[in-house]
Amino acid sequence: MLPAHASGPTPSAPTSAQEGSVSAADLLAKVTSCSQISSGKYKTDDETSATVPVCGKNGAVFWKADMDIDCDGQRTTNCNADRDPWYQDDTAFHQSDGKPLKAESLPYVVVPSSSSIWNYSGAGIKGGGVVAVIYNNKVEYAVVGDTGPTKIIGEASYATAKALGIDPDPATGGADSGVTYILFKNSKVSPIESHSAAVSLGDQLAKQFLRNN
Template sequence: MRTRTLALAVSGAALLAAVALPATASSAATGTGAFREGTVAAADLLAKVTGCPQISNGLYRTDSEAPATIPVCGKDGVVYWTADMDIDCDGQVTSACNTGTDPWFQAATAFHQSDGRALDAERLPYVVVPTSSAIWNYASAGIKGGGVVAVIHNNQVQYAVVGDTGPSQIIGEASYATARALGIDPDPSTGGTAAGVTYIFFPNTTVLPIENHEAAVTLGETLAKQFVAGFRQRGPAPEGAVRVR
């Protein structure tokens, strides 16, 4: 939950209760050496989110001093935007995320682990969504804590969950672990990247428990394959269809 600088929803992509993938999806390298999590290529996902049917009522800033230029888009069962990535280190105190490493550190996240504790930004890939406002209400788009997100940067794919909320007028933030996995400097004070990150949300999905990244990869890979194949669900996807105890 950052305090610094930092649509009408299309129904969610389908989630099959019987997932064909293993609980742990391995990382794969493309012919160019680019990392991706799972088997769906970044280029294939990006090809499906060209253009922007805008679903937000207005535009977001990437930082408090930047102009508002970023719309929230939605089509074919997903919600997405392309922005920067600021680093969220909030949540559990770890060696990388604490008041010494992050001057904006908060020991809380909007959504919590199954044991009630805040999320662990150093270890869990998660994405921050703007707090609901007149610009856009993420909940009305079927986005909720634990929802699956495919984060794409520099021809790389990282699956994550919705884990925190941020300023109501600023967009483009993810956890330390998300940035590190994508090769982005994860330092909460000086890291991040100024542009070129695409966030693809699969509405009406929930990873249970939220802290199990393997479950997020399994579910994300299933949804990404369906999305690339052109499948669009006509009703809400069931919550918790992937559970890892």
């Protein structure tokens, strides 16, 4: 029992990236073992060996990898060609007004482009789909916002990293390991650029995921 004067953080307190009502521990408990659905495994970086499978669960796919920082899309203060040596001014999926996404302000995840290893769309994963990103006991909801190299996995936007307490610098930031990505099949946030819609749908799908697995 908490002493009378102690109170937990109010929901508006930005002390943690915990979004929604489902804990990181509860989600991680459902993804301890992997039923591999990819034909092969992915590298986390160009220079590493391929060790990461895409795993299937009831209603979702998941992988455990690192987090590289994606700063692609609309040019902003921290996401531009000066700050990011690999900057591209477009994303695979676009906002409702047709413009590229904003990596600096929108939490999104990058999926590997379709290849013989794995075809994300064939697995029910689409642009705007909801992803629960878990790191350091925090849950951040994001959308599928961009596609990346065919052989590398483990990348998310500047905003995703920042919310999870990971250094978001596109040139030097990221996390070497410990990031779990759970992508909910056949989900779609509308409009894709609404983070609050992603959190709301993500929380609902996370609860369903816990019930069904």
